[in-house]
Amino acid sequence: MILPLLGLLAGLALGFLAPVTVPVAYAHLCSVALLAALDAVFGGVRAAADGKFDDRVFLSGFFSNALMAALLVFLGDRLGIDLYFVALFAFGLRIFKNLARLRRHLLQRR
Amino acid sequence: MIELRKGSWSLAFATLTLGFLLAVQLRTTADTRASVPMQRAEDLSTRLTETEKERDQLKQELAALKSGGETGADEEVRMRAGLTPLVGPGVIVRLDDSSRKARAGEDPNLYLIHDDDLLKVINELRAAGAEALSINGQRLTGTSEIRCAGPTLSVNNVRSAPPFEVRAIGDTAALVQALKMRGGVADTLKVWGIELDIREAQDVEIPAYKGSLTYTYAQAAPAEEAAP
Known part of the structure; x- marks a missing residue:
């Protein structure tokens, strides 16, 4: 469990130090991708807790979810459909679900 | 804690990406928040300099008018x-x-x-x-x-x-x-x-004329001794 946390810290440091900013027009795409990534990570941790963790499933899900979410929101913008909120809703719901299962898992393990 | 043996590296890689995204997003949000007050401050400062310029001009005008009164500017001329x-x-x-x-x-x-x-x-x-x-x-x-x-x-x-x-x-x-x-x-x-x-x-x-009285370009020509 140490390694992912170290990875998170390294990523944060990299993000703060790197001279990269998202243009304001694409900020909400980035935020959706971020939410998708968050969801995937929680899902991965939950899967690990269940003992069902699979590298390939996890990594493919992580990237495809983030990219697809951003792409869908982008297309929605072009078509005049606010998929942004749909994505927020879907990923938010899943994050809470995963968190709930994780919590239950931790409580039962004790 | 949760045992993680085989997925540790991939999860670490994912969290690295997540952290990077998170940090960039945080900075972007902070930037956009900071930029609005910055624009407002710039706007206000330009307005301030404009108003100061106007005030200086009015002061000058006032001084000119006052000195005119002291030297007894002709009422008819006014x-x-x-x-x-x-x-x-x-x-x-x-x-x-x-x-x-x-x-x-x-x-x-x-x-x-x-x-x-x-x-x-x-x-x-x-x-x-x-x-x-x-x-x-x-x-x-x-x-x-x-x-x-x-x-x-x-x-x-x-x-x-x-x-x-x-x-x-x-x-x-x-x-x-x-x-x-x-x-x-x-x-x-x-x-x-x-x-x-x-x-x-x-x-x-x-009513009296209320506009500006200062000449920017014209100045009094030297008086001619005799009309041609």
Whole structure:
């Protein structure tokens, strides 16, 4: 469990130090991708807790979810459909679900 | 804690990406939040410098006026320059756009008051010996313009809309005659239905010129000894 946390810290440091900013027009795409990534990570941790963790499933899900979410929101913008909120809703719901299962898992393990 | 053996590296890689995204997003949000007050501050500072410039100019003007008073600037000169409000007998001419509608195919401009209509009226009044003139409260001086500014009229760079009120101080009878002359200004304007109402008054009040007095480009030439 140490390694992912170290990875998170390294990523944060990299993000703060790197001279990269998202243009304001694409900020909400980035935020959706971020939410998708968050969801995937929680899902991965939950899967690990269940003992069902699979590298390939996890990594493919992580990237495809983030990219697809951003792409869908982008297309929605072009078509005049606010998929942004749909994505927020879907990923938010899943994050809470995963968190709930994780919590239950931790409580039962004790 | 949760046992993680085989997925540790991939999860670490994912969290690295997540952290990176998170940090970039945080910085972007912080940037956009910070930029709005920054723009506001810039806006305010430019306004401040503008106002300061205006204030300095007004101060200069005030000083010039005060020093003029000390040296005993002639009251008549000030009157001629339009710097004092005046009162006297004269006429008040009220002009308004025609109430008639332009028929199809006709130019609606014909039924509106234009700068040249007012110029004609002013010219006629001057020719009849008007001593002071104002349009909608703007004193006419040597540098006053009378100009169409879109649907409004600009006098002394102040805009006003119809109806226009032209005030003139002078020989009342002469002023009225000049306007009502057969084939004169009033006749011509009435053809187009433009409303022209001439009123004689014993105490026409004409305000002082309120605009800027400073010359930026012109300066007094050295006095010539003898006229050529």
